Amino acid sequence: MTDDGEPGELLGMADRLLRRADPATAGLWPRASALLALRALEESLHRLWERRALDLRSCSMRTQLICLRSYLDDTPLAARAGHAWSALSRACHHHPYELAPTSGELHAWFSVVSELARRVGLPSETPPPGRS
Amino acid sequence: MSRLEADGSVEERWGGLVLAALEGPAALEAQLSGADATPREAGVRPSPARLGAFIQSIAVEGFRGIGPRQALELRPGPGLTLVVGRNGSGKSSLAEGLEVLLTGDSLRWKERASVWREGWRNLHHPRASLRATFLVEGERGPCVVSRLWEDEAPFEAGVASAQVHDEAPSALESLGWAAALRTHRPFLSYNELGSLLDEGPSKLYDALSSILGLEDLVEALGVLQEARRSREKALKEATDARERLVERLRGVDDPRAQRVVAAASGKEWDLDAVDAALGGPASAGAGTAEIDALRGIAGLEPPDPARVGAAVAEMRGAGVAVAAARETAAARSRDAAAILEGALQFHAAHGDGDCPVCGRKGALDGAWSQRQKAAAARLREAAMEADAVHRRAEAARRLWEGLVPLRADSIVRAAEAGLDLGALVKSLGSWVEAGSIADLGALADHVESTSGPLRDAMVRLRDAARSELGRREDAWRPAAVEVAAWLKSAREAVRGGTDLKGLKPAEAWLKKAAAGIRDDRFAPIAEKAAGIWEHLRQQSHVELGKIQLTGEGTRRRVALDVTVDGVEGAALGVMSQGELHSLALSLFVPRATLPESPFRFIVIDDPVQSMDPARVDGLARVLESASADRQVVVFTHDDRLPEAVRRLDVAAEIVEVTRRDASVVELRRALDPVGRYLEDALAVAGTADLPSSAAARVVPGLCRLGLEAACMEVVRRRRLGRGEPHAEVERALSGAGRLPRLAALAIFDDVERGGDVVSRLQSEAGPSLADAFRQCDEGGRDVQPAAALDLVRQASKLTAWVRGLS
Numbered sequence: 001m002t003d004d005g006e007p008g009e010l011l012g013m014a015d016r017l018l019r020r021a022d023p024a025t026a027g028l029w030p031r032a033s034a035l036l037a038l039r040a041l042e043e044s045l046h047r048l049w050e051r052r053a054l055d056l057r058s059c060s061m062r063t064q065l066i067c068l069r070s071y072l073d074d075t076p077l078a079a080r081a082g083h084a085w086s087a088l089s090r091a092c093h094h095h096p097y098e099l100a101p102t103s104g105e106l107h108a109w110f111s112v113v114s115e116l117a118r119r120v121g122l123p124s125e126t127p128p129p130g131r132s
Numbered sequence: 133m134s135r136l137e138a139d140g141s142v143e144e145r146w147g148g149l150v151l152a153a154l155e156g157p158a159a160l161e162a163q164l165s166g167a168d169a170t171p172r173e174a175g176v177r178p179s180p181a182r183l184g185a186f187i188q189s190i191a192v193e194g195f196r197g198i199g200p201r202q203a204l205e206l207r208p209g210p211g212l213t214l215v216v217g218r219n220g221s222g223k224s225s226l227a228e229g230l231e232v233l234l235t236g237d238s239l240r241w242k243e244r245a246s247v248w249r250e251g252w253r254n255l256h257h258p259r260a261s262l263r264a265t266f267l268v269e270g271e272r273g274p275c276v277v278s279r280l281w282e283d284e285a286p287f288e289a290g291v292a293s294a295q296v297h298d299e300a301p302s303a304l305e306s307l308g309w310a311a312a313l314r315t316h317r318p319f320l321s322y323n324e325l326g327s328l329l330d331e332g333p334s335k336l337y338d339a340l341s342s343i344l345g346l347e348d349l350v351e352a353l354g355v356l357q358e359a360r361r362s363r364e365k366a367l368k369e370a371t372d373a374r375e376r377l378v379e380r381l382r383g384v385d386d387p388r389a390q391r392v393v394a395a396a397s398g399k400e401w402d403l404d405a406v407d408a409a410l411g412g413p414a415s416a417g418a419g420t421a422e423i424d425a426l427r428g429i430a431g432l433e434p435p436d437p438a439r440v441g442a443a444v445a446e447m448r449g450a451g452v453a454v455a456a457a458r459e460t461a462a463a464r465s466r467d468a469a470a471i472l473e474g475a476l477q478f479h480a481a482h483g484d485g486d487c488p489v490c491g492r493k494g495a496l497d498g499a500w501s502q503r504q505k506a507a508a509a510r511l512r513e514a515a516m517e518a519d520a521v522h523r524r525a526e527a528a529r530r531l532w533e534g535l536v537p538l539r540a541d542s543i544v545r546a547a548e549a550g551l552d553l554g555a556l557v558k559s560l561g562s563w564v565e566a567g568s569i570a571d572l573g574a575l576a577d578h579v580e581s582t583s584g585p586l587r588d589a590m591v592r593l594r595d596a597a598r599s600e601l602g603r604r605e606d607a608w609r610p611a612a613v614e615v616a617a618w619l620k621s622a623r624e625a626v627r628g629g630t631d632l633k634g635l636k637p638a639e640a641w642l643k644k645a646a647a648g649i650r651d652d653r654f655a656p657i658a659e660k661a662a663g664i665w666e667h668l669r670q671q672s673h674v675e676l677g678k679i680q681l682t683g684e685g686t687r688r689r690v691a692l693d694v695t696v697d698g699v700e701g702a703a704l705g706v707m708s709q710g711e712l713h714s715l716a717l718s719l720f721v722p723r724a725t726l727p728e729s730p731f732r733f734i735v736i737d738d739p740v741q742s743m744d745p746a747r748v749d750g751l752a753r754v755l756e757s758a759s760a761d762r763q764v765v766v767f768t769h770d771d772r773l774p775e776a777v778r779r780l781d782v783a784a785e786i787v788e789v790t791r792r793d794a795s796v797v798e799l800r801r802a803l804d805p806v807g808r809y810l811e812d813a814l815a816v817a818g819t820a821d822l823p824s825s826a827a828a829r830v831v832p833g834l835c836r837l838g839l840e841a842a843c844m845e846v847v848r849r850r851r852l853g854r855g856e857p858h859a860e861v862e863r864a865l866s867g868a869g870r871l872p873r874l875a876a877l878a879i880f881d882d883v884e885r886g887g888d889v890v891s892r893l894q895s896e897a898g899p900s901l902a903d904a905f906r907q908c909d910e911g912g913r914d915v916q917p918a919a920a921l922d923l924v925r926q927a928s929k930l931t932a933w934v935r936g937l938s
Binding site: 010013018019021024025026027028029030031032035036038039092093094095096097098099100101102103104107 | 217
């Protein structure tokens, strides 16, 4: 694992792909931005584990997302993050007959990822005393 | 028309009616009323339709989901184009845009709330315009049709125009497409296809029969039917009214009422008799005897008391004179003369002989006769005075008879007219006793005493007769008004009844002829539809036999001979949604591709919804054969149809539609998914626009997507080629999971051998491709920006290798 991009930065690139009309990225932006957002989400999780000194990076994403529910003091957000991950991940694999996601779908997932990144980046996300 | 002539029935009265009905209701009425039909007006002939139109481009701006102007360029000619985009991507806005451009409306809006229509403008773009370019056979240049809106203008205010090559722009109508847009409707949308079968057999009938060009016949049939119905209605109303009238008239105590009843009761109404009863005098015709009797009685003169008094006085006077004359010489002479005259008559009868009174022998002879005749004459003279008295008495005796001018038959008829004659009969009974009273004094007394009651009885009877007459008149007059009203409608109804004799055969003939023409014209369409259904049914248990348009009027319907699992006569209800749509497509693709349609294109919006993959294969075949001589543009919301088209090697152009924020809709020619992913990866790796760090993250993911698509393509081709059912193949693919298992399915046809993939790649495809596979699989791992381009190249080789697997 090399350089881990800043989740906010990854998400910013994804968002720009979505918003800015550009012939160079016409048509490819849905999958490309989904790939970037998925990376941003996974990166946020890695940062959380690092902060908690937990070695979860080698675990499957499913496991990581289940753990997220315990380590994030916001069960609804954890659940939404889980949902956004599976949706983004689905968009990043080829499925029979499925077309790329729409900008509306992507926007909704991005907002979840962005919220998660912000929560992970906050100092308050350090565990309360006695918890770690 | 030719059928009518062929039947040789134009000469018939109803043949003329058919021709008149073809010209419209007014002409029919004129023909029926015997007037010369107005000469057929040379209608304003629409300019001939521009035939053979292909779409070159559709450009949409500020309309529905499309903001900035976006144009869909198409190859103007036969061929298949698929426009693929997610729901909301703007692809339907293109399809709708074309429909609205040409028809000024969209069928899919008609069913919906007005808010749907009001949302026609794109929120992100103030300007709205639709424009399409067509290549029309025989025209030297393209034909541009446009519909433009002023800013803020409502939907209806769009201005449509058409310009053919270098001709001056003109109204859209000048293209002559309006009728064909309805009858050969080149737009088929999912909603429309569904609703055509949902709306019931008569709607379906209308939709299909409109292409057969039978409107004239149907309209003429309608005209004839309307004429027949109005006449039948009039006849029925007159008949019903007649029953009510007869019922009513039975209660009217008037002979005229009874005459009307008699005249209107037969099978054929004697309307002239009714008219006569209304207008003619009451005395004419049957049933008036009573009125006459009543009138006779009403005109009775009861005995005048003064005349009675005079008669009585004369009787008395004559009586006294008779009594006085009895004692006089004149009376003696009169009596003696009577005796002598009797003896002379005796001698004249029996000749000379003895006296029959005194018996003296030979007393009666010629001399005696001479003598006595002279004596009798003398006596007569002497008796004159007495005779006068007697004649007076006789005259006085007869005076009573003249006092009461009553005729027996009028009394009898008065009884029949329902008058109470009791008192009259009684008093008359007493009155006529006068005939047997010899004594004049007694007679005078009798007349005097009985004339009063008789007079009273007669006055009462007369008054009764008068009031009865009045009553009957009162009852008749309002009834007469009703009779007059009925007479008017009955005359019309009877006239209409004779029209019916011509209208009915005319209608029957036209109905039969229309059915014949309809069947002839529909047969090729039915045949084509059956062919399409054979493609689309695939594993369906539903067999479609004969398709027929049957019935007319409210019973018109499309008869679909549907057999399910060999059971005949099954209803549409047993068919699944997908089957229904397939059926609708089967029926409407032939309609839209008839040679007489001016359009060489059909636009189908989302036909694959609710179709299973096998049926999509059938659809691809149907579209392929339709695109042999038609430009077929299909909008679809997922990749099923493009996948089938690629796999079945159907020649097609595929255009992808995506919609960014602010309604920026982008179109691009699509390769197959593998090529598209790799091209995207190449674009990302090479774009200066993206930070290289982003490219490094996105490229492996896109390469993996391409690899996955390649694996799926191989698996699908192989398994479907083996005859495996679509559903099982799809299950295997979607159950495979991550790339190694998918690759194992592609390479080993065994999903469980994921662990062997890399080693097989190393031995068969080379270490660099195996390495590329690992990079793609790990996906989450970034590549160095410089290596991104190399990865795309390796991935391209890898997908080519995978696709080469059999």
